[in-house]
Amino acid sequence: MTAANLPEPSAEALESSEHLKQTIREEIALSDGLIPFSRFMELALYAPQYGYYTGGAHKIGAAGDFVTAPALTPLFGQTLARQIGELLPQTAGNVYEFGAGTGDLAATLLNSLSDGLNRYYIVELSPDLAERQRQFIADNTTPEAAAKVVHLNALPESLDGIAIGNEVLDAMPVELVRREHGCFWQIGVGLENGQFVRRTSPLTRPALLQAAAQYFPDAEPYTGELHPAQYAFVRTLAERLTRGGIIFIDYGFDAAQYYHPQRNEGTLIGHYRHHTVHDPFFRVGLTDLTAHVNFTDTAQAGTDGGLDLIGYTTQADFLLNLGITELLERQNLAPDSPAYVQTASALQKLLMPHEMGELFKVIAFGRNIGVDWQGFTRGDICHKL
Template sequence: MPLPLPSPAAQQSSANLQTLLAKEIKKHRNWIPFSRFMELVLYTPQYGYYTGGSHKIGNNGDFITAPTLTPLFAQTLARQLQELLPQTAGNIYEFGAGTGQLAADLLGSISDGINRYYIIEISPELAARQKDLIQTLAPQAAQKIVHLSALPETFDGIIIGNEVLDAMPVEIIRKNEGGSFEHVGVCLDNGRFAYSAKPLHDPSLSTSASLYFPQTDYPYTSELHPQQYAFIRTLASRLKRGGMIFIDYGFDVAQYYHPQRNQGTLIGHYRHHVIHNPFDFIGLADLTAHVNFTDIAQAGTDAGLDLTGYLPQSHFLLNLGIIELLTQVGKTDSPAYIREAAAVQKLIDQHEMGELFKVIAFGKNIGIDWAGFRFGDICHKL
């Protein structure tokens, strides 16, 4: 089935971005690492996927997120936050708040327990949408919202990141048949963007690739995530008291770098279609890679945080009583219940979001027994 064509305005935006990308590549002798290409595609001001003007999330966007499926997701998460916020200054810090649905629903559920709700957002278009939605859905608590375009110097509260880590640029590394590593980047080939590999000279990337990549007698390509690691370390250094909760799709290191997963996990999302060529719909398609949760856990513990837990999203939501909240929606034969039940099924079913999506949490100077991790913790797999 052919993919939907972009509008003329979207095509022009993509063309402008491609011109900037070509200039960047030519400036660096016709080669930039894939991480730099991904950064520019996603975050170039005005033209990048997250910094442009198109709607990304929802039925009319490119993908669906858990908060936009059902308010029960936020109401369930609120139960965990109600347990944690009193141990802190009462602040929530949300990264990558998307449409603002999660913030609006959390403010609607526990506004009395929230001091300030900080949204760290680099996209002006998304920030405007977030403000409008929160004003519409939670007007009584909208004054608690503070938008930031840069990291605060300190955190005292709970940091939330739902599908944030997967949107960070990744390095692509290839191990050839001889066992040596190559750094995969992007070049111009007859005016078109193409993959291009060079010998890997970065010592830290070489060390990580040697540690993670399996022994195979065939070429093996995958991603490394130094930006995710640095991000967690930075947050940890600024967290004075509180916790960090990240919800995303990914694997532990053994699953991520399984010998059979020899083409990595990088994919694109465009109008609810998966695309495998990152050079299609440049600036109009989301580029994303799965999260290596072993690396995330290592980053947090290296920075002195307590690893609170790690488990599938289904276990986290069930531990916090999402089924109980579902029963409060209405009669089981009512349209509202049927709609919400279908959404909850998608959130917890192992063949949908329940198993692929994981929740990892860290704490500092607060209690370590969190209700969301009461049963089903799989930290031993990390």
């Protein structure tokens, strides 16, 4: 679909986007006409007041730009709660959720883990989303459950419990790198007649050069993403986890799949009103920018931080191992009822290979906790990492 056919934003949204673009233009001017793509993506998503996640518009759900698994059906959260419930007694009983979106997953887990849960910490950078989460949780849980929620705007210094991140890693800024003429080039963002354009310069940062040499195929020309922000985030969590586990659910590949020679334009895309956009400069601040996760790099970050790699599998296998279909049967819905049809359709999206079932993966780490997790009893593919 062309940009001309996409839904038009409101005048207020366009004004917000223009404010953000001007902020980015000013930073480019102060940086000798060029900023790394990661910095552009960081500002586009997280600039105070005007960034995609820090602005006030609804991003998730039918009226937003994308739909996440917890919003499809409560069965997703109820199934995840089975795994978390097995682990909480080995910890201080805390759950830490990063980027809780609308609050759907938090509400479901609060309702499902009422007995063994001590505190439910939500780490949320967006004040607007944090307020929406509070309201959603208040409307969809008991007062006793809602009282266990603590919102934080920064990572806690230590974690004792189970940390979860559903579609969190894919929203972190990436570096764009191009291999051409026997050299690695860093793609940045500059200006041409006031408009954002891609510009390349020699890649000189040792850590990025090492990662590019490690992951990129010999094929040229080849453009792909590197994930230093994701690595740093996972490494930090690993170092702060004193006891418990970390579970990430996201779309992505192991490194061999990610950097396949045929994937020579990378995975960076935008989401705008449930449409895919390939221009990262389209309606800046109103379009979600995202890249697939390199789970090999994620696994390396966790183990570099001293954690045990518990398991790595597809979302479908993880949910099936934990009995998501059994939970559906327990609802005793009439097969011809609208509720059954809606729930079955949501499960199909979560489990089918051509939907979220195989593209989405689950990776888990632990420290001072049992390593035999039910979610990885069948279909573990750690050997691919």
